[in-house]
Amino acid sequence: MPIAEARVETDRPSRYLVQLCKHLSNKGRHLGHRPPGHRPPGLRPDQIHVEWSDTQGVLTLPWGRCTLHAERDALVLRAEGDDEQGLRRLQELMATHLERFGRREGLQVNWQDEQAGQGAGAPAARHEDSGDARTSSPRRGHLASAGVAILALAIIAVHLGLAEAVLSGPRWTDWAVGAVLAVVVVKIAALTALGRHAHRRGRRRTG
Structure with missing residues (x-):
């Protein structure tokens, strides 16, 4: 009316x-x-x-x-x-x-x-909100990738400490050292795949 x-x-x-x-x-x-x-x-x-x-x-x-x-x-x-x-x-x-x-x-x-x-002003407010949504998606993707990288470094540091302990122990054999290194490689590969997946999701949201 x-x-x-x-x-x-x-x-x-x-x-x-x-x-x-x-x-x-x-x-x-x-x-x-x-x-x-x-x-x-x-x-x-x-x-x-x-x-x-x-x-x-x-x-x-x-x-x-x-x-x-x-x-x-x-x-x-x-x-x-x-x-x-x-x-x-x-x-x-x-x-x-x-x-x-x-x-x-x-x-x-x-x-x-x-x-x-x-x-007056309602369309502008909606346009501003959509702009915030566009800029927040890549930011979340970068934060997720950075978090994965930090977690990978922490796991590597822990396993290096464990490997050092294994090597210094007289009762550990070569197969135990190999097992520790294999676990490190598998976890690094999994974290790398997770980081790529998060980055792709961020790019799809912005596209």
């Missing part, structure tokens, strides 16, 4: 609110006395509803609704149309009458579209 607001600066907001609502209410009653050809198209007298007090007013029409609020130094209008055309009709109706009533004071009704202000 399209919405627009207008804040009309005036020293007599309550007076204009009551005058405008009374005029629109009388206009609705007068429609019943007009010939069908002289009535606004698609509008019946019973479709115009106006309620008001000294500080609040509500106008309801088939194509939308307008609320009025009298503040200390301004009259605030809020128009809600069933569609864009209905909103424009409400804006034109309220502005034409209010500016005519306040012609001596020089009243001006400047509407501000609410939805246009709320919608």
Whole structure:
């Protein structure tokens, strides 16, 4: 539902609110006395509803609704149309009458579209989020590869220490040394394959 607001600066907001609502209410009653050809198209007298007090007013029409609020130094209008055309009709109706009533004071009704202000910036925010996702994937891939390399160095260091202990022990034979070295080679190969797999996954995410 399209919405627009207008804040009309005036020293007599309550007076204009009551005058405008009374005029629109009388206009609705007068429609019943007009010939069908002289009535606004698609509008019946019973479709115009106006309620008001000294500080609040509500106008309801088939194509939308307008609320009025009298503040200390301004009259605030809020128009809600069933569609864009209905909103424009409400804006034109309220502005034409209010500016005519306040012609001596020089009243001006400047509407501000609410939805246009709320919608701005949303696509940019989504674009920024997608950019963060693109840059984070290769970063994770590099971190994974670095972690695998560090783990491989740690395992090599541990096994070198174990091999040194084996070689220094008098009761260990050559086959035990070979077994330790074989374990080191197998683990290095497995870690290398794991690092390549993590790197490929990072490249596919960025592609």
